Amino acid sequence: MFQALADPARRGMVERLSQGPASVSELARPLDMSLPAVMQHLAMLEAGGIVTSEKVGRVRTCRMNPDVLSLAEQWINQRRTQWERRLDRLGDFLAAEEDPK
Amino acid sequence: MFQALADPARRGMVERLSQGPASVSELARPLDMSLPAVMQHLAMLEAGGIVTSEKVGRVRTCRMNPDVLSLAEQWINQRRTQWERRLDRLGDFLAAEEDPK
DNA sequence: TCGATAGTTAGGCGATCGCTTGACTATTTC
DNA sequence: GAAATAGTCAAGCGATCGCCTAACTATCGA
Numbered sequence: 690m691f692q693a694l695a696d697p698a699r700r701g702m703v704e705r706l707s708q709g710p711a712s713v714s715e716l717a718r719p720l721d722m723s724l725p726a727v728m729q730h731l732a733m734l735e736a737g738g739i740v741t742s743e744k745v746g747r748v749r750t751c752r753m754n755p756d757v758l759s760l761a762e763q764w765i766n767q768r769r770t771q772w773e774r775r776l777d778r779l780g781d782f783l784a785a786e787e788d789p790k
Numbered sequence: 791m792f793q794a795l796a797d798p799a800r801r802g803m804v805e806r807l808s809q810g811p812a813s814v815s816e817l818a819r820p821l822d823m824s825l826p827a828v829m830q831h832l833a834m835l836e837a838g839g840i841v842t843s844e845k846v847g848r849v850r851t852c853r854m855n856p857d858v859l860s861l862a863e864q865w866i867n868q869r870r871t872q873w874e875r876r877l878d879r880l881g882d883f884l885a886a887e888e889d890p891k
Numbered sequence: 892t893c894g895a896t897a898g899t900t901a902g903g904c905g906a907t908c909g910c911t912t913g914a915c916t917a918t919t920t921c
Numbered sequence: 922g923a924a925a926t927a928g929t930c931a932a933g934c935g936a937t938c939g940c941c942t943a944a945c946t947a948t949c950g951a
Contacts, residue, residue, distance in 0.1 A: 691795040694866075696909080700792070707869040709876060714927065724928070726910050733908095747918040747927045758870040762863055765795075768808040769859045775810055798941080815897065825898070827940055834938095848897045848948040 690757060693737030698722065699730045703753065706740060710752040713742075791856060799823065800831045804854065806845030807841060811853040814843075 694700055702716050717727040731751065734740040738757040742749050796799055803817050818828040832852065835841040839858040843850050 691792055691801070694792040695796040698909085700865075703869055707872045707876075712927080722909090724910090725930085729909075733926070738905060744928085749928070753869070753873050755870045755873050758866050762866045762870065764801075765859050765863045765866070768804055768854070769856045769863065771808045772854050772856050775808075799939085813897080823939090824941060826900085826942085829899070830939075845898085850898070 690735035690739065690761060694761070696733075697728065697760050698727075699734055702727075702730060702734065703739065706751060706753040712748045712750055714727050716737050716751065791836040791840065794834050794840050795862070797831065797834075799828075800835055803828075803831060803835065803852075804840065807852060807854040811851050813849045813851055817852065841864060 694703070698720055701720065705711055705716060705719070713727060713731065717724055718733070720727060731740065731742065735742065738756060740751050741754055742751040744750075755756070799821060802821065806812055806817060807821070813830060814825070814832065817832070818825055821828060832841065832843065836843065840855060841852050841857070842855055845851075845854040
């Protein structure tokens with residue numbers, strides 16, 4: 690699912706979708722790339738759960754799924770804060786060494 | 791840099807590093823994988839700016855860089871909240887339609 | 892100084908990625 | 922119902938990924 694965010698074109702699509710649903714060709718328009726290529730990217734975003742889509746008539750409408758994004762966000766946040774807490778404890782320890790009582 | 795987080799082995803390394811610096815072989819130990827493979831993963835983490843390392847004597851010590859992680863976190867957070875704000879506005883709009891004053 | 896330890900370089904190999912073109916299938920719209 | 926529209930399937934191709942082994946270098950410890 691980080692996999693899905695690994696490609697710039699796909700991140701572009703997510704940016705577009707973050708401001709509202711879009712059809713496949715709308716997603717494709719700014720992307721200088723064939724439609725099938727866009728579909729493949731879309732498939733990866735769907736595989737990662739970041740995007741869902743449904744087809745009505747001949748147009749497929751894609752929309753973002755914030756839950757999965759929030760999961761990714763949490764994962765990163767946990768690693769980061771764990772590291773930062775560690776730095777803080779280290780700082781405390783060094784301060785205590787330097788000025789014991 | 792999302793690229794760097796795309797592989798499970800690398801995420802494992804980041805998890806390990808989030809609880810403190812480690813040598814290359816410490817990172818490799820839980821990973822059922824040859825040392826050169828670990829080095830390649832490490833190189834990608836460094837390329838993505840997520841990890842830095844320095845060699846003293848014969849051991850290379852790796853540590854996490856929270857800044858870049860925080861950047862990724864922000865990117866995700868922005869897309870997600872933008873989408874959620876949109877949903878809120880839409881909800882308000884629908885509520886207003888249903889009960890106009 | 893000799894051997895063990897920690898890491899590095901190089902080459903190779905199969906799988907996946909990112910993209911293309913060409914052909915085809917549904918839906919509108921006129 | 923013919924032509925434009927919106928999307929899909931399939932095959933193929935070069936580049937990159939993820940992994941390996943083999944060979945090598947640089948330190949450290951006894």
